[in-house]
Amino acid sequence: MSSERKKKPSVAVVKFASCDGCQLSLLDAEDELLAVAGAIDIAYFPEASRAMRGGPYDIALVEGSITTHEDAERIHNLRRQSRTLVTIGACATSGGIQALRNWKDVDEFVRVVYATPQFVSTLKLSTPVAEHVPVDFELRGCPIDKHQLVELIAATLAGRKPNIPTYSVCIECKRNANVCVAVARGTPCLGPVTQAGCGALCPAFDRGCYGCYGPMESPNTGSLAAQLRVMGQSDAEISRAFRGFNAWAWQFRKASEEHERT
Amino acid sequence: MPERKRTRLAAERVADLIQTLAGRGYTVIGPTVRDGAVVYEEIADAQDLPRGWTDRQEPGRYRLEPRADGAWFGYNLGPQSWKRHLFPPQTKLFTAERADGLFRILGPEAERRPRAFIGVRACELAAIAAQDQVLLEGPFRDGLYAARREGVFIVAVSCTLAAPTCFCASLGTGPQAPGELCDIVLTEVVNGADHWFLAEAEGARGAEVLDRLAAEPCTEDDSRRAGAAVYAAAQSQTRRVDCDGLREALEDNFEHDRWDAVARRCLACGNCTMVCPTCFCTTMEDFSDVEGSRAERWRRWDSCFTATFSYIHGGSVRTSVKARYRQWLMHKLATWIDQFGTPGCVGCGRCITWCPVGIDLTEEARAICRDGNDGNTVA
Ligand code: SF4
Ligand code: SF4
Numbered sequence: 001m002s003s004e005r006k007k008k009p010s011v012a013v014v015k016f017a018s019c020d021g022c023q024l025s026l027l028d029a030e031d032e033l034l035a036v037a038g039a040i041d042i043a044y045f046p047e048a049s050r051a052m053r054g055g056p057y058d059i060a061l062v063e064g065s066i067t068t069h070e071d072a073e074r075i076h077n078l079r080r081q082s083r084t085l086v087t088i089g090a091c092a093t094s095g096g097i098q099a100l101r102n103w104k105d106v107d108e109f110v111r112v113v114y115a116t117p118q119f120v121s122t123l124k125l126s127t128p129v130a131e132h133v134p135v136d137f138e139l140r141g142c143p144i145d146k147h148q149l150v151e152l153i154a155a156t157l158a159g160r161k162p163n164i165p166t167y168s169v170c171i172e173c174k175r176n177a178n179v180c181v182a183v184a185r186g187t188p189c190l191g192p193v194t195q196a197g198c199g200a201l202c203p204a205f206d207r208g209c210y211g212c213y214g215p216m217e218s219p220n221t222g223s224l225a226a227q228l229r230v231m232g233q234s235d236a237e238i239s240r241a242f243r244g245f246n247a248w249a250w251q252f253r254k255a256s257e258e259h260e261r262t
Numbered sequence: 263m264p265e266r267k268r269t270r271l272a273a274e275r276v277a278d279l280i281q282t283l284a285g286r287g288y289t290v291i292g293p294t295v296r297d298g299a300v301v302y303e304e305i306a307d308a309q310d311l312p313r314g315w316t317d318r319q320e321p322g323r324y325r326l327e328p329r330a331d332g333a334w335f336g337y338n339l340g341p342q343s344w345k346r347h348l349f350p351p352q353t354k355l356f357t358a359e360r361a362d363g364l365f366r367i368l369g370p371e372a373e374r375r376p377r378a379f380i381g382v383r384a385c386e387l388a389a390i391a392a393q394d395q396v397l398l399e400g401p402f403r404d405g406l407y408a409a410r411r412e413g414v415f416i417v418a419v420s421c422t423l424a425a426p427t428c429f430c431a432s433l434g435t436g437p438q439a440p441g442e443l444c445d446i447v448l449t450e451v452v453n454g455a456d457h458w459f460l461a462e463a464e465g466a467r468g469a470e471v472l473d474r475l476a477a478e479p480c481t482e483d484d485s486r487r488a489g490a491a492v493y494a495a496a497q498s499q500t501r502r503v504d505c506d507g508l509r510e511a512l513e514d515n516f517e518h519d520r521w522d523a524v525a526r527r528c529l530a531c532g533n534c535t536m537v538c539p540t541c542f543c544t545t546m547e548d549f550s551d552v553e554g555s556r557a558e559r560w561r562r563w564d565s566c567f568t569a570t571f572s573y574i575h576g577g578s579v580r581t582s583v584k585a586r587y588r589q590w591l592m593h594k595l596a597t598w599i600d601q602f603g604t605p606g607c608v609g610c611g612r613c614i615t616w617c618p619v620g621i622d623l624t625e626e627a628r629a630i631c632r633d634g635n636d637g638n639t640v641a
């Protein structure tokens with residue numbers, strides 16, 4: 001770590017199929033934004049600047065899932081151009097909410113929704129970036145947490161390991177003195193199988209965790225599902241609970257399919 | 263040994279007790295209802311106490327329910343323990359700054375507010391003693407803990423009610439609050455309109471506060487009735503841990519099918535260690551800012567259920583949930599004895615109630631020890 005770094009690392013912020021919410025988390029980091037802008041060379045960030053330079057890049061922050069043939073090509077190009085490739089958000093890390101279509105017939109959607117379906121070309125599945133190219137680090141969440149993003153950037157600049165935990169939301173929940181909504185209210189909560197990082201936001205507002213940070217390091221979805229049933233949830237409800245923003249993450253996907261009514 | 267001063271205190275005098283302590287400059291921390299549970303937070307006056315509430319607990323379930331008799335302390339334990347106030351979940355240990363060619367280390371700033379804890383249960387006194395042993399009396403004295411712990415005025419309350427998850431009686435840690443470690447012990451007796459406290463002062467500081475509260479002398483009968491209420495709470499406990507031979511039995515059953523069975527249920531979520539009043543494990547996190555001019559070191563509660571807890575160069579030592587659950591239960595009931603001479607469990611039952619799937623360590627310990635290693639123990 002040196003205060004006189006030789007050259008600022010070039011950073012590209014690249015979007016695939018997504019809502020832009022994760023990119024905006026960076027702009028939302030008011031306190032650190034100027035410091036971040038001063039420490040990096042923004043080479044490509046169409047959402048927020050005029051920067052549209054081509055690669056190579058030191059760091060690529062990738063938002064969004066892969067849903068089209070073009071994007072499947074584009075992510076390979078970007079990988080070749082990027083020293084470090086970081087995926088940000090549930091879309092990029094697990095396929096996002098749009099992966100719900102993976103259980104349906106996309107061609108049928110296209111026929112029903114679009115007036116001229118022949119102009120629409122799409123893949124059958126919405127898939128995470130890591131299914132296409134090697135990824136150096138994944139930042140979870142729908143959307144990501146701006147503090148985690150700044151921590152990741154600061155750690156990358158310093159050449160240290162980022163403090164991004166992979167344990168359950170429950171640990172943050174208890175540290176923050178929330179009263180457990182599952183135990184004290186009987187509210188279904190995915191916190192025990194979901195990765196920390198949000199600061200246990202939903203339980204702090206008396207709601208169950210929706211799992212938007214995806215599976216934690218050792219998610220025991222079977223045991224939690226059994227408990228959800230004890231709490232009065234039906235199979236369909238349990239299936240839906242796992243089929244959210246990270247439905248295509250394999251552990252949640254498996255859990256949702258196990259409880260799906262056929 | 264100084265004589266215990268025993269008095270009888272009218273029920274409403276609790277309000278004066280809080281005012282007296284506040285008037286002496288203490289920040290008063292006590293039980294209060296928040297978000298459907300009794301939690302320990304700063305309280306302004308007796309209005310903040312959970313009067314008229316009780317808790318119903320079972321494995322994986324907690325509910326507050328109203329109670330009609332106006333008891334001030336008519337509940338058992340909530341999710342938090344005093345650990346939150348003595349050994350907080352996240353503490354900044356220091357800041358390092360680089361400016362004008364200089365490098366400076368700032369902090370930590372020890373917290374030295376005088377504080378009074380009201381409503382400390384017997385098992386919680388035992389838990390505070392256990393943490394004192396780890397954090398103050400061992401080879402590594404924790405200065406931040408020492409600063410927070412020093413001078414705390416403790417008003418303990420013996421239990422006259424036990425939750426189904428309580429098992430302090432079998433461990434000898436309750437329900438009667440011992441005089442050690444505290445300044446005043448209260449026992450609440452409530453029987454219709456007959457509502458009062460047996461108040462016992464431990465030492466000069468407690469006696470001096472009781473003197474201000476217009477406490478009346480207490481009769482033999484008062485003492486007997488208060489004692490009977492506590493005895494009834496002990497008798498009503500249904501869970502227990504039998505310490506005789508427990509450590510050896512656990513060590514002999516390091517491989518047992520029951521560990522696999524519990525690992526299938528365990529979420530490795532860490533709730534049990536977070537709510538446990540004796541668990542003391544922490545992790546360190548170092549942060550640096552984007553400019554590389556400022557760094558911070560934070561200490562946070564950790565749990566032996568996380569993968570990183572046992573991480574050493576090259577990987578985690580305990581990769582399976584089975585190994586992590588076994589670490590937890592063995593530490594509480596066996597290896598803690600090797601380290602500190604007593605079990606690391608005080609029988610509060612929090613890990614049972616606040617486990618999202620209701621895993622009960624008393625049941626696991628019994629199954630492992632009673633059944634031997636014959637394999638016929640799968641839940
Ligand atoms: S509210 Fe949810 S996240 Fe919080 S401790 Fe309970 S189960 Fe875990
Ligand atoms: S192990 Fe469980 S019952 Fe024992 S002290 Fe810890 S939380 Fe309480």
Ligand code: SF4
Nearest residue numbers: 541542543566590593
């Ligand atoms: S049970 Fe686990 S978290 Fe608790 S003190 Fe022991 S090793 Fe630490």
Ligand code: SF4
Nearest residue numbers: 528529531532534617
């Ligand atoms: S025993 Fe219960 S609270 Fe503890 S880690 Fe396992 S599931 Fe979580």
